[in-house]
Amino acid sequence: MLPTQPVPVSALAQRLACEFRGDASHLIDSVGSVTHATRSQITFVVDQRRANEILASDAGAVIVRAEDAGLITDRPVLIHDDPYYAYALLAQYFSPRPRARASVHASAVVEPSASVDPSAEIGPLVYIAPDAKIAAGVRIHAGVRIGRGSSVGADTEIFPNVVLYHGCQVGERCVLHAGVVLGADGFGYAPHKGQWTKIPQTGGVIIGNDVEIGANTTIDRGALDDTEIGDGVKLDNQIQIGHNCKIGAHTAIAGCVGIAGSTRIGKHCMIGGAAMLAGHFDICDNVVISAGTLIASDIKKPGRYTGVFPTVEHSLWRKMAVKIRKLSS
Amino acid sequence: MLPTQPVPVSALAQRLACEFRGDASHLIDSVGSVTHATRSQITFVVDQRRANEILASDAGAVIVRAEDAGLITDRPVLIHDDPYYAYALLAQYFSPRPRARASVHASAVVEPSASVDPSAEIGPLVYIAPDAKIAAGVRIHAGVRIGRGSSVGADTEIFPNVVLYHGCQVGERCVLHAGVVLGADGFGYAPHKGQWTKIPQTGGVIIGNDVEIGANTTIDRGALDDTEIGDGVKLDNQIQIGHNCKIGAHTAIAGCVGIAGSTRIGKHCMIGGAAMLAGHFDICDNVVISAGTLIASDIKKPGRYTGVFPTVEHSLWRKMAVKIRKLSS
Amino acid sequence: MLPTQPVPVSALAQRLACEFRGDASHLIDSVGSVTHATRSQITFVVDQRRANEILASDAGAVIVRAEDAGLITDRPVLIHDDPYYAYALLAQYFSPRPRARASVHASAVVEPSASVDPSAEIGPLVYIAPDAKIAAGVRIHAGVRIGRGSSVGADTEIFPNVVLYHGCQVGERCVLHAGVVLGADGFGYAPHKGQWTKIPQTGGVIIGNDVEIGANTTIDRGALDDTEIGDGVKLDNQIQIGHNCKIGAHTAIAGCVGIAGSTRIGKHCMIGGAAMLAGHFDICDNVVISAGTLIASDIKKPGRYTGVFPTVEHSLWRKMAVKIRKLSS
Numbered sequence: 001m002l003p004t005q006p007v008p009v010s011a012l013a014q015r016l017a018c019e020f021r022g023d024a025s026h027l028i029d030s031v032g033s034v035t036h037a038t039r040s041q042i043t044f045v046v047d048q049r050r051a052n053e054i055l056a057s058d059a060g061a062v063i064v065r066a067e068d069a070g071l072i073t074d075r076p077v078l079i080h081d082d083p084y085y086a087y088a089l090l091a092q093y094f095s096p097r098p099r100a101r102a103s104v105h106a107s108a109v110v111e112p113s114a115s116v117d118p119s120a121e122i123g124p125l126v127y128i129a130p131d132a133k134i135a136a137g138v139r140i141h142a143g144v145r146i147g148r149g150s151s152v153g154a155d156t157e158i159f160p161n162v163v164l165y166h167g168c169q170v171g172e173r174c175v176l177h178a179g180v181v182l183g184a185d186g187f188g189y190a191p192h193k194g195q196w197t198k199i200p201q202t203g204g205v206i207i208g209n210d211v212e213i214g215a216n217t218t219i220d221r222g223a224l225d226d227t228e229i230g231d232g233v234k235l236d237n238q239i240q241i242g243h244n245c246k247i248g249a250h251t252a253i254a255g256c257v258g259i260a261g262s263t264r265i266g267k268h269c270m271i272g273g274a275a276m277l278a279g280h281f282d283i284c285d286n287v288v289i290s291a292g293t294l295i296a297s298d299i300k301k302p303g304r305y306t307g308v309f310p311t312v313e314h315s316l317w318r319k320m321a322v323k324i325r326k327l328s329s
Numbered sequence: 330m331l332p333t334q335p336v337p338v339s340a341l342a343q344r345l346a347c348e349f350r351g352d353a354s355h356l357i358d359s360v361g362s363v364t365h366a367t368r369s370q371i372t373f374v375v376d377q378r379r380a381n382e383i384l385a386s387d388a389g390a391v392i393v394r395a396e397d398a399g400l401i402t403d404r405p406v407l408i409h410d411d412p413y414y415a416y417a418l419l420a421q422y423f424s425p426r427p428r429a430r431a432s433v434h435a436s437a438v439v440e441p442s443a444s445v446d447p448s449a450e451i452g453p454l455v456y457i458a459p460d461a462k463i464a465a466g467v468r469i470h471a472g473v474r475i476g477r478g479s480s481v482g483a484d485t486e487i488f489p490n491v492v493l494y495h496g497c498q499v500g501e502r503c504v505l506h507a508g509v510v511l512g513a514d515g516f517g518y519a520p521h522k523g524q525w526t527k528i529p530q531t532g533g534v535i536i537g538n539d540v541e542i543g544a545n546t547t548i549d550r551g552a553l554d555d556t557e558i559g560d561g562v563k564l565d566n567q568i569q570i571g572h573n574c575k576i577g578a579h580t581a582i583a584g585c586v587g588i589a590g591s592t593r594i595g596k597h598c599m600i601g602g603a604a605m606l607a608g609h610f611d612i613c614d615n616v617v618i619s620a621g622t623l624i625a626s627d628i629k630k631p632g633r634y635t636g637v638f639p640t641v642e643h644s645l646w647r648k649m650a651v652k653i654r655k656l657s658s
Numbered sequence: 659m660l661p662t663q664p665v666p667v668s669a670l671a672q673r674l675a676c677e678f679r680g681d682a683s684h685l686i687d688s689v690g691s692v693t694h695a696t697r698s699q700i701t702f703v704v705d706q707r708r709a710n711e712i713l714a715s716d717a718g719a720v721i722v723r724a725e726d727a728g729l730i731t732d733r734p735v736l737i738h739d740d741p742y743y744a745y746a747l748l749a750q751y752f753s754p755r756p757r758a759r760a761s762v763h764a765s766a767v768v769e770p771s772a773s774v775d776p777s778a779e780i781g782p783l784v785y786i787a788p789d790a791k792i793a794a795g796v797r798i799h800a801g802v803r804i805g806r807g808s809s810v811g812a813d814t815e816i817f818p819n820v821v822l823y824h825g826c827q828v829g830e831r832c833v834l835h836a837g838v839v840l841g842a843d844g845f846g847y848a849p850h851k852g853q854w855t856k857i858p859q860t861g862g863v864i865i866g867n868d869v870e871i872g873a874n875t876t877i878d879r880g881a882l883d884d885t886e887i888g889d890g891v892k893l894d895n896q897i898q899i900g901h902n903c904k905i906g907a908h909t910a911i912a913g914c915v916g917i918a919g920s921t922r923i924g925k926h927c928m929i930g931g932a933a934m935l936a937g938h939f940d941i942c943d944n945v946v947i948s949a950g951t952l953i954a955s956d957i958k959k960p961g962r963y964t965g966v967f968p969t970v971e972h973s974l975w976r977k978m979a980v981k982i983r984k985l986s987s
Binding site: 107125127143145161191194195198216240260294296303308312320323324 | 361417426434504541561581585601640
């Protein structure tokens with residue numbers, strides 16, 4: 001947000017603890033994409049085939065693997081084992097998250113029994129219920145609602161209009177985007193004579209550290225036990241996570257995914273957009289689920305799983321559909 | 330939320346009007362799951378095969394069917410035709426919903442022409458528009474917006490940041506979870522020379538009694554007539570219901586389902602997560618639609634309907650996809 | 659919303675600049691559907707087969723194509739090349755959008771450096787951040803949050819609890835429905851040793867003129883460049899649009915669609931409900947994508963594309979699924 005001072009390439013190399021070649025004094029003020037980077041920007045390349053694009057670009061400097069360094073000799077290069085990761089670190093350096101400005105906005109409503117660290121920032125028109133706990137360095141933007149007895153860990157940022165029900169715990173350094181709802185009742189009813197009798201949902205929601213949750217994503221509270229999201233999990237927008245799910249650390253889930261209740265997902269999984277996981281199944285560590293795929297059984301072996309109908313022109317699809325219907329006879 | 334007094338097993342049996350066996354005076358203070366229930370908790374079993382788990386558990390008492398009562402002789406049993414339903418009733422008894430505390434928070438904005446029953450609870454930073462009507466015992470949490478002329482029936486609870494547009498009617502004893510939007514415009518446009526001309530959406534939304542609506546679910550207002558949700562309908566999170574839909578009483582719909590405009594769904598239907606119903610179709614009573622299934626025609630016969638591609642390891646899926654594409658030739 | 663004065667059929671024909679037949683003085687006060695229209699309502703017919711329904715209806719007048727005018731002789735007809743479009747124009751005439759009442763509600767929080775046109779309407783409990791710009795005739799409903807430096811063009815209406823992050827631009831005459839989130843961070847992380855390192859999202863969101871965005875739809879800000887929605891685009895509810903997408907003018911997208919990052923969609927496309935577009939692909943102009951279809955490659959030829967498994971009774975589906983699984987062998 002704030003303009004950052006330009007720094008010489010050599011200082012960036014020092015920051016990344018990596019080697020560099022070329023003009024040490026060339027000044028860089030931000031990161032850029034391969035195709036749009038300007039003279040004062042640094043970009044990265046991980047694919048040798050894109051080296052020509054770099055040469056045709058205005059990029060002021062490039063992060064490359066050692067084996068690709070020889071391809072780019074007309075401008076400074078930083079040599080790093082993992083150029084995309086190094087690029088991410090520099091992007092964070094040039095665009096740091098704003099820190100909390102210790103303050104409670106005059107229009108916020110904070111119940112007397114809530115505990116708010118003096119270093120936290122409570123924005124306009126926020127409501128913080130009794131017995132809630134807001135730790136040091138937390139930023140809470142306009143219109144957020146923190147429920148009774150819920151807690152927010154240090155340095156977490158909560159964007160506008162997020163809702164935490166009662167009894168939710170959010171870890172440290174998390175980011176919750178606008179419209180997120182944590183702790184709504186799980187979908188639990190006992191059928192009886194054609195009607196549904198509600199099962200009270202008395203568990204909570206526990207979010208680990210370094211978790212990011214995308215806009216309008218919902219995570220239900222547990223029925224009896226808690227719903228748990230592990231450390232370092234990254235959730236995109238519009239995801240629904242049912243009651244009692246457990247998501248393992250460092251798993252990443254793309255937008256529009258639905259996860260029915262009591263699903264356990266391992267660590268280091270990747271779930272593609274709009275995938276749907278029916279409930280009460282276990283997914284082991286290191287599983288990749290393709291976009292649009294429905295999972296309705298346990299997955300016990302790491303690997304990638306897919307189940308989507310191939311997309312074709314509609315007239316061809318009609319022919320395919322007729323033949324597939326015949327498979328049931 | 331509040332700790333409940335422990336009660337003897339005999340009192341629970343009396344409450345359920347059912348038989349019991351074993352120590353009448355054993356004290357119970359809450360419900361628990363088969364595997365985690367403690368000495369002071371009651372659980373239930375509907376599957377004979379799980380009786381062994383009960384015997385290995387600490388559960389203080391168990392609700393069982395008459396035919397299973399003989400399997401559990403080491404602790405008190407309540408004998409009920411429908412153990413899961415009986416369990417739900419006891420769970421409600423031990424975790425009652427908090428009642429409205431008659432009050433209007435000082436930070437709420439209530440227009441003078443709105444009518445708010447004195448027994449209702451209006452939370453912080455709520456806005457209630459002109460001519461809205463809030464009935465007795467209603468609880469409205471922080472940040473809710475009630476539109477012009479909308480009405481909320483007795484004992485309904487509305488969680489934070491819900492939005493009701495103008496002209497929406499919500500019945501009695503409903504629960505609307507955070508982020509629900511009722512009465513946004515339906516998606517109606519007339520195409521003309523490559524552009525879209527909006528059709529004003531002048532109908533309303535009518536929600537019956539005892540309806541529960543999950544977090545961030547949206548229900549559009551009708552184009553001319555109303556969108557109608559029948560009594561006892563249960564909607565999970567992140568559902569989209571288009572304009573002029575009619576959902577029959579006691580139908581349950583899981584998360585992430587999309588229902589396009591003018592769809593009529595019968596009574597006592599169950600729709601699995603992420604199913605999609607294309608618009609202008611009729612689904613009769615007692616239909617079950619599997620998760621992830623697309624419905625694009627009327628369903629006139631009760632039963633279960635499915636249409637999902639089987640999920641397999643990605644390398645196998647590639648082979649299947651190639652063969653399916655060939656079906657179009 | 660407000661009752662409109664009845665007007666003679668001849669005045670409506672004059673307004674549409676079209677021919678009419680029948681009683682010029684018959685009074686019309688609103689539009690209605692073919693089956694429910696009353697004596698004082700006008701409806702339309704585009705399908706000759708529905709002419710009999712008109713004759714059996716109470717509709718006071720009918721908009722028809724010239725070739726169908728002879729079928730309806732018992733009441734006034736307006737003759738128009740595009741009856742549905744003409745109907746939309748009359749519906750807008752009878753139900754005009756309320757105009758902004760120049761005002762800032764006392765409970766709104768508007769930062770001093772924000773610029774709000776005196777003709778704009780700022781509702782209760784709204785927050786407008788520093789350096790935001792609100793143009794003439796804008797209506798902002800209760801609980802909306804406008805981020806730092808964001809701008810809203812003339813005559814745009816923003817319904818309750820919408821969130822604009824910093825640096826979002828919304829054009830003129832747009833409608834943003836409740837719960838919309840513009841400008842949350844895109845889903846961008848660099849993987850490194852089993853963990854995810856965030857790539858700061860420093861682009862913005864640019865929304866053209868005459869765009870409508872449905873309830874709870876989310877549009878992420880760009881990673882470096884902007885996410886762009888073209889003029890006249892219509893988005894239904896619960897849509898997710900990832901970072902750096904570009905949506906061409908006058909494209910319409912139905913509810914629950916997910917569009918992964920860096921997807922480019924052409925002009926005049928139509929995307930059916932719950933379709934999913936995997937990222938980094940280009941869809942050309944004039945493409946129709948069927949509901950529930952997954953797109954995972956470029957589309958370079960206009961036309962309709964489909965990829966959904968045919969839905970059948972569950973027992974038949976089981977047989978089909980077994981045979982399809984065999985295709986992988």
